[in-house]
Amino acid sequence: MATEQTRGLGRLLITPAVAALFIWMIVPLVMTIYFSTLDYNLLNPGTEAFVGLENYFYFLTDPAFLASLQNTLVLVGSVLAITVIIGTLVALLLDQAVIGRSIVRLMVIAPFFVMPTVSALVWKNLLMHPVSGLFAWIATSLGLRPIDWFAEAPLFAIILIVAWQWLPFATLILLTALQSLDEEQKEAAEMDGAGAFSTFFHITLPHLARPITVVILIETIFLLTVFAEIYVTTGGGPGLQTTNIAFLIYSQALIQFDVGTASAGGLVAVVLANIVAFFLVRIVGRNLET
């Protein structure tokens, strides 16, 4: 892109792509903003009226909002912690030369290919079911009282399911990073007298800082919008115990049929996601530089 002419031509050629992307993004956003200012309920069609910021007021002052915001943060934070910590350990394990390593790797990666609704159903009916679930069977055969997961620890149950789904992703990224760690560096540390733990904390972990950052950023984007697992298992309950922002907006729009408030909630979620992204990039994004 050296000359004036090639630069102009370049701009001309990328214009259609940029325009398509722009329309793709801006039309839904503008429509959402528009709906968020209307009193728009699907039960009373044809009575839409402009109400200004009233929908935002209702959404933000709804007690469900703070509860679901807290649930969202707990869910995202817990899943991140579980997947990064266990993912690192599993990756370390898979990096060792063991017999049948390729098969084990394939099996570790498998949960990522199971669609969220299916895995949620499997967890709900086959594993966590208080009567016929595997966990209940283990508990009763040990003489313990089986846990009714979705009644007694609903958010924790959701966290387990989502973490199980995202663990392969973290493991895979961290494993490839581990494999790129220079063998001579580990040997140098060995000559320097570093044991397994010192080598891990002084050599391996700093090497993993960047891939861990990537895992955190990418997972956060998807974990803020977890929906299928909640819809299939608890439906946001009991009460509001497993309602996150995404599920709250869904319930506003399609359970209470209030499109206006749901749109306002959607925009609040956009703002929240940006706030989270801003802090995340500030805190961990440093690792991506250089």
Added chain:
Amino acid sequence: MGRITLEGVRKSFASHLIIKGADLDIDDGSFVVFVGPSGCGKTTLLRLIAGLEDVSEGRILIDGANVVGVPPSKRGLSMVFQSYALYPHMSVRGNIAFGLKMAGLPKAEIDRKVEAAAATLNLTPYLDRKPRELSGGQRQRVAIGRAIVREPKAFLFDEPLSNLDAALRVQMRLEVTRLQRQLGTTAVYVTHDQVEAMTMADRIVVLNAGRIEQYGSPLELYERPANIFVAGFIGSPRMNFIADEAARRYGAATIGVRPEHIKASRDGEGWEGLVTDAEHLGSDTFLHVDIAGIGNLTARSIGEIGLSAGDRARLLPDPAHIHRFDENGKALHA
């Protein structure tokens, strides 16, 4: 102290025998170079001494104590790797201090030792930089600094200069030898570059296909090679080998003459042949001469002697410098 002794050391990977029995005695304070072609096992032998590989058979003694089974860090050796293997996220100071930190030395003492090592290697201005901000030569020096700061019984160098450009390599070669002499620490140095071997070593170990072919001082190897392999490996350009008729006249299966021991002239005494190539370096001239019944010989002459490709030339070997070998390639001594 740093006396390293190898007794019947063998190493095999799977069923493949890489080191086929090595016996070696490295004196305290000496600079020993392992040299040989690619795949001869020189790096493996070094890694066996370091403890990064386990020996399959035999014993390795450091100052008389058997170290087989002793972890690398407990052997009191330090190693400079080919890729330097610096820790990328640590500063130069952190890199040099790491071994001392692992040994649990008090902070003040670590600082003192690191500063001293940095001063020796002219690294003081760079102590707070990261490895990626350093040039190749500086990184090399950090790797050496990491080795010397632990005051080991011996240094192990694994082709440390192979990533540097030619000019820097010559300079670092001198620096490493000077530093080793100044510290008086035993050094074992692996290289495939015979110039490095000749210039740096007190004694050279020539390895070939997992065997020690000869162990001796550089000049010993040059003047009295034990066999054809050593004769051909040490010296540049390569020694000329002549078999059959011409060799039988000297009572050997093969004779060898170094290019610098062949006198080339336009019309003097000796074998006559056609100059196929002539390399004019200014200081030297390398002539490749095709001689009927003998083969292609290389002759080295000082300066210009006025012969070029296509000329006829006469080559006269210096009878005092003819090496004789039997049919197994062993040197025959008069």
